[in-house]
Amino acid sequence: MSEEAAALQELTEQKYKYGFVSDIESEFAPKGLNEDVIRFISTKKNEPEWMLDYRLSAYRRWVNMEEPTWAKLHYPKIDFQDAYYYAAPKAKEGPHTLEDVDPELLRTYEKLGIPLHEQEVLAGVEQRRVAVDAVFDSVSVVTTFKDELAKVGVIFCPISEAVHSHPELVKKYLGSVVPDTDNFYATLNAAVFSEGSFVYIPPGVRCPMELSTYFRINAAKSGQFERTLIIADAGAYVSYLEGCTAPQRDENQLHAAVVELVALDDAEIKYSTVQNWFPGDENGKGGIYNFVTKRADCRGKNSKVSWTQVETGSAITWKYPSCILRGENSVGEFYSIAIANNYQQADTGTKMIHLGKNTSSRIISKGISAGKAQNTYRGLVSINARADGARNFTQCDSLLIGDQCGAHTVPYIQSKNPKAILEHEATTSKISDDQLFYCLSRGIPTEEAVSLIVNGFCREVLQQLPMEFAVEAQKLVGLSLEGSVG
Amino acid sequence: MLEIKDLHVNVHGKEILKGLSLKVPPGEVHAIMGPNGAGKSTTSYTLAGRAGYEVTKGEIDFFGEDVTTLAPEERAARGIFLAFQYPLEIPGVSTMNFLKTAMNSQAKIRGEKELNAAEFLRAVRAAAKELNISEDMLKRPLNVGFSGGEKKRNETLQMALLKPKLAILDEMDSGLDIDALKLVAEGVNKLRSPERSFLVITHYQRLLDYIVPDVIHILAGGKIVLSGDKSLALQLEQNGYDAVIAKAA
Numbered sequence: 001m002s003e004e005a006a007a008l009q010e011l012t013e014q015k016y017k018y019g020f021v022s023d024i025e026s027e028f029a030p031k032g033l034n035e036d037v038i039r040f041i042s043t044k045k046n047e048p049e050w051m052l053d054y055r056l057s058a059y060r061r062w063v064n065m066e067e068p069t070w071a072k073l074h075y076p077k078i079d080f081q082d083a084y085y086y087a088a089p090k091a092k093e094g095p096h097t098l099e100d101v102d103p104e105l106l107r108t109y110e111k112l113g114i115p116l117h118e119q120e121v122l123a124g125v126e127q128r129r130v131a132v133d134a135v136f137d138s139v140s141v142v143t144t145f146k147d148e149l150a151k152v153g154v155i156f157c158p159i160s161e162a163v164h165s166h167p168e169l170v171k172k173y174l175g176s177v178v179p180d181t182d183n184f185y186a187t188l189n190a191a192v193f194s195e196g197s198f199v200y201i202p203p204g205v206r207c208p209m210e211l212s213t214y215f216r217i218n219a220a221k222s223g224q225f226e227r228t229l230i231i232a233d234a235g236a237y238v239s240y241l242e243g244c245t246a247p248q249r250d251e252n253q254l255h256a257a258v259v260e261l262v263a264l265d266d267a268e269i270k271y272s273t274v275q276n277w278f279p280g281d282e283n284g285k286g287g288i289y290n291f292v293t294k295r296a297d298c299r300g301k302n303s304k305v306s307w308t309q310v311e312t313g314s315a316i317t318w319k320y321p322s323c324i325l326r327g328e329n330s331v332g333e334f335y336s337i338a339i340a341n342n343y344q345q346a347d348t349g350t351k352m353i354h355l356g357k358n359t360s361s362r363i364i365s366k367g368i369s370a371g372k373a374q375n376t377y378r379g380l381v382s383i384n385a386r387a388d389g390a391r392n393f394t395q396c397d398s399l400l401i402g403d404q405c406g407a408h409t410v411p412y413i414q415s416k417n418p419k420a421i422l423e424h425e426a427t428t429s430k431i432s433d434d435q436l437f438y439c440l441s442r443g444i445p446t447e448e449a450v451s452l453i454v455n456g457f458c459r460e461v462l463q464q465l466p467m468e469f470a471v472e473a474q475k476l477v478g479l480s481l482e483g484s485v486g
Numbered sequence: 487m488l489e490i491k492d493l494h495v496n497v498h499g500k501e502i503l504k505g506l507s508l509k510v511p512p513g514e515v516h517a518i519m520g521p522n523g524a525g526k527s528t529t530s531y532t533l534a535g536r537a538g539y540e541v542t543k544g545e546i547d548f549f550g551e552d553v554t555t556l557a558p559e560e561r562a563a564r565g566i567f568l569a570f571q572y573p574l575e576i577p578g579v580s581t582m583n584f585l586k587t588a589m590n591s592q593a594k595i596r597g598e599k600e601l602n603a604a605e606f607l608r609a610v611r612a613a614a615k616e617l618n619i620s621e622d623m624l625k626r627p628l629n630v631g632f633s634g635g636e637k638k639r640n641e642t643l644q645m646a647l648l649k650p651k652l653a654i655l656d657e658m659d660s661g662l663d664i665d666a667l668k669l670v671a672e673g674v675n676k677l678r679s680p681e682r683s684f685l686v687i688t689h690y691q692r693l694l695d696y697i698v699p700d701v702i703h704i705l706a707g708g709k710i711v712l713s714g715d716k717s718l719a720l721q722l723e724q725n726g727y728d729a730v731i732a733k734a735a
Contacts, residue, residue: 433537440575441534442644443562444583444593452587456578456627 005081018245018276022107023152031084033192034058041086045160050059058180065184071347072376072408075252075289075318078417084255085192087222088136098327131156133167133197133213135226140147141196145209153202154238160229161350161378162198169200174249177260177297177324183289185256185318189225193258196226201236201267208467217277217288219238232267234300239270241469242276244313252280252315256291265300265327267368270308272465273321274473277313279480284343284372287305287315294321295351297331298359302443306333307350308464310473312480316343320378322351325359331363337473339454339480340405349379349410354420358389366458369399369405370481376408381422390417401450401481428455433434451478487512487549487683488652494543495525495532504708505544510652513680517694518687519719520705521727524688527571529705530656533685534568535561544624548652563595564595569649570643571657576628584628585610585647592648609658613646617673635666642673653677654685659693671696690717704732 029040030089038059042052067078133156149156155166162170180190197213217224218233232238245253271294279288290313293442296305309319317340321330334350352361361381369375381392398407410425431453439449455462455474462470462477488510502525510516514603520526530728532539533546535558545554576584589609590600601609614624619639631635638658645653657675659667676698678684686697694702694716702719704712706727711719712734722730 042686121653182658300628399642430575435574437534437558438570438576439534440558441536441562441568441570442648443559443595445591445595448587448591452579452584453576457574459578479569 007155008205018278021162026087028084032081033059033083033085033339037085038191041192044086044088045194046342047160047163050167050171050243051163053232054175054180055191058187059192059263062179062184062187062191065187067184068318071318071378072374072410073318073345073347075316078252078254078289080188084222085225086194088194102443108151114162118242131209131211131273133158133211135195135197135213135215152205152208153209154205155198155200157198159196159198159229160194162275164228167199169231170198173260173262174227175227175260177262177295178258180294183212183293186258186293189227189256189258189293192223192225193225195255196228197230198225198228199216199230199238199240201232201238203233204235205233206236207238210241211238212243215242215244217253223256228257228259228432229262230269230271231262232264232269233266234265236264239267239272241272241274241342241466242272248321252287252289254289254291255314257293259292259294259321261294261305263296263298263300263303263327263330265304266302267300268304268306269296270306271296271321272309272469273311274308274465274469274476275311275313275317276480278315279313279344280315280342282342282371284315286357287344288313289316290314291316292319294319296321296323297334298323298325298327298356300330301327301356302329303327304331306464307418308461309335309337309348310461310465310476311336311338311346311348312476314346317344317346317348318347318351322359322380324351324353324355325361325390326355327359328356331359332367333464334356334361334379335464336364336365336383337368337458337461337477338375339368339459339477340370340375340376341480342371342373344373346374347376347378349377351380351390352382354381354387354390354392356369356387360391361385361393363392363394363396366437366461367396367407367409367480368401368454368457369398369407370401372404374406374408376410378410378412379416380412381421382412383417383420385416387417387418388419390420392422394422396424397457398426398428399454400428400430401454416454447478450481454478454481488685489547490533491545491547492543492544493532493546496540496542497528497538501542503532504709505627505713506609506705506709508703508710510683510685511649512683513577513678514700515678515686515697517699517702517719518705518710519689519691519702521731524690524705525708526689526705527656530568530654530685530687531560533654534558534566545718556558559591560595561593562648562650565649566652567645567648567653569638569645569653569658571660573629573632573637573641575632579628580625580644582610582624582626585644587652588644589647594607595600598601608646613643616676617643618669619643619685633666635663635669638662638666638670639673642670642677646673646677649682651681652683652685654687657685657689658686658697659688659690667693673721693722694719704734705732711735 001138172245338346340346364379368377383390490508495508593600703710
């Protein structure tokens with residue numbers, strides 16, 4: 001076994017593929033956080049008064065809040081004054097067209113394999129029709145297919161733009177799912193958020209293509225605080241994907257995003273994430289601290305929200321995409337793959353809050369731990385007294401690779417309705433030497449064998465991803481575990 | 487083709503094989519029989535290259551190449567196949583996907599072109615049809631919930647597609663009733679050819695009624711103590727291992 005372990009160890013030291021730094025001149029807000037910095041951000045974004053007030057009120061609240069410590073995560077205290085809260089590539093003013101964009105930026109996205117040239121996308125042999133919003137540090141670089149989407153009434157733009165172009169929608173929905181009082185990181189985000197995507201699908205419209213946002217943290221010592229707001233009006237449908245990468249740096253960088261989804265009557269939102277922030281090196285140095293609040297409000301009857309996440313990056317993950325099932329017959333789903341290797345720590349799960357009648361939810365969580373990583377599933381299923389006919393099915397599977405990692409499952413179940421039906425299943429397994437040898441004896445080398453077995457383990461979740469992303473995610477699953485078996 | 491010379495193997499620091507020598511020419515079927523603890527499983531795992539089976543002396547030659555220190559996947563790519571006594575389950579991975587990964591991995595190691603989806607499908611359907619294996623079984627997760635017979639037939643299917651030059655069958659008959667055994671043996675017999683050798687490792691004589699060997703070797707105490715034609719199996723059946731081994735010594 002020791003031979004296998006050694007070979008695998010070697011492979012673990014594989015470097016993070018997206019660890020490069022783009023040499024781009026940036027503009028920063030002064031380091032640290034105070035009201036002046038918030039005014040600076042607001043001025044940079046040329047925001048209306050109401051937006052500045054929103055930020056300042058959040059900031060004043062945040063100053064008196066304390067960091068949550070209940071998660072099973074260990075990290076040195078974060079110095080919130082030792083970071084930049086705004087970093088933007090220096091660029092010409094005016095509307096963003098591809099010609100205006102710094103070529104170095106475009107090269108960065110090319111390296112990441114994200115197509116931004118619509119013409120190429122349209123002419124391409126691949127039938128890849130994905131509208132992309134590319135966010136670099138604190139600003140949106142470009143949003144593709146905007147015109148085509150506008151024809152059917154779909155609004156897809158940077159949130160800073162929506163503040164100006166659709167203030168009534170932003171005012172109505174921003175903070176309506178995750179209020180600025182919600183939690184330490186969400187409040188911080190409300191104060192300093194600088195970019196993110198805004199999506200509005202009008203009544204009865206099925207969004208004609210996948211929408212996608214790619215987040216890239218580039219500047220050193222800077223945090224990223226994006227804010228995403230998606231509204232599916234009555235009978236609308238949208239599938240949205242976010243992807244994230246960051247350069248490899250020795251220091252830890254903070255990422256505190258807020259995502260709010262609103263589904264009205266008969267609307268459906270499918271939200272997929274492939275999170276591949278820099279996880280830190282094999283000794284646990286560097287990596288992104290990912291503190292994210294994601295919540296969906298199934299406000300309308302028969303509405304449905306599906307969260308699918310593939311979490312492979314970040315040194316620390318603190319993330320619980322949730323659904324408030326308010327509308328009658330509304331449905332919430334959470335499909336998750338969380339992989340933690342080396343010294344990564346993940347505390348992730350979901351909350352399903354059943355308020356309306358005949359609401360149902362489904363949770364499929366696949367946690368994979370390798371190296372010295374700790375992986376925790378933390379989930380809440382709450383059934384309100386009036387939620388007659390509520391149903392939940394939860395399945396939590398953990399896979400351990402090696403003998404120095406940990407998997408933990410912390411399900412909270414609160415039912416105030418005696419007629420609710422709740423099911424919870426959980427398993428923990430290991431990749432056995434026998435399984436591995438079986439693959440080897442068929443000519444499948446170790447790292448491919450691990451990838452095959454882990455992908456099999458994750459299959460139910462991978463199936464939920466849009467086809468082309470599923471293929472990428474499968475590769476990512478393999479990559480992030482290379483050399484982790486011993 | 488296969489030549490094992492004076493092989494000594496330690497497992498967990500204990501010597502299990504103590505000078506095993508054996509030659510298998512192309513196209514021949516050799517059986518290794520022996521009582522419990524003789525080193526049968528150690529022989530098959532060592533030939534396949536499993537970690538933890540430490541060769542302290544001797545060598546394994548395959549087509550003139552010393553493969554003693556080669557990794558298992560390298561041996562597989564050179565044409566050594568081990569049909570497992572207890573095939574492993576891999577949840578979520580269909581037989582189809584597993585087979586494709588295995589075939590392409592081997593092609594890659596050999597520096598050959600990988601099969602495209604259509605070529606692969608054709609190959610797997612043809613092999614499955616030949617061995618009476620249903621389409622449904624190809625889609626099910628590998629060995630998960632398979633009966634003993636199905637698992638062994640799946641091993642045969644893998645063999646048919648990977649086209650090894652040497653197939654080692656480790657206790658192929660264990661866990662099978664007589665009907666299942668017949669079915670599996672029938673599959674194996676279809677795969678016999680002048681270019682392919684078999685090493686059939688078994689405790690019981692009954693498997694050899696269906697897969698008839700050219701030569702039988704008796705393994706005891708970590709080495710071959712007696713070799714002969716198929717009549718040796720009958721002697722064993724009548725007199726038992728102890729008597730036959732004692733006579734050989």
